[in-house]
Amino acid sequence: MFKYLLSVCLMILIISGCKEIATEPLDKGDAAPGPVKNVQVKSIPGGAVITYTRPENMLYVKATYSIREGVEKEVKASYYKDNLTIEGFPDTKDHQVKLYAVSRGETISEPVVIKVTPLTPPVQSVFKSLQLEEVYGGVRLWFTNEAQADVVINLLVLD
Structure with missing residues (x-):
């Protein structure tokens, strides 16, 4: 009897716990944050460390770059950091990196385009x-x- 009651309770818990939860940004109507400022680049082997001043109304900073033709990479840094590290460059040529500030509602700012010259x-x-x-x-x-x-x-x- 106890096993029967336990199995019925377990089935009720399983059935009641199965519902779809839609995930959405916290605030869809927020404005785009301002761009990052005071960007400084320090080259490291195969990449770079980018330091910046972040705007106030943002959730994270996103950097997008291409390490070679057709291969795009993306790196994110939270609000609590003022730098991010990009890696994976196969050469020491100049590469273009775009920095975006992203708000809590996933609204992105205008890009700040910088040049990065990684070390060997x-x-x-x-x-x-x-x-x-x-x-x-x-x-x-x-x-x-x-x-x-x-x-x-x-x-x-x-x-």
């Missing part, structure tokens, strides 16, 4: 220092990672 990407500097040594049953690798970046090295051999 970590994967290139690691490859230049890569050394291989044959050992019993495999290969030993040595390299230097001065940027302390996360790098994955896969060794593929035709068998």
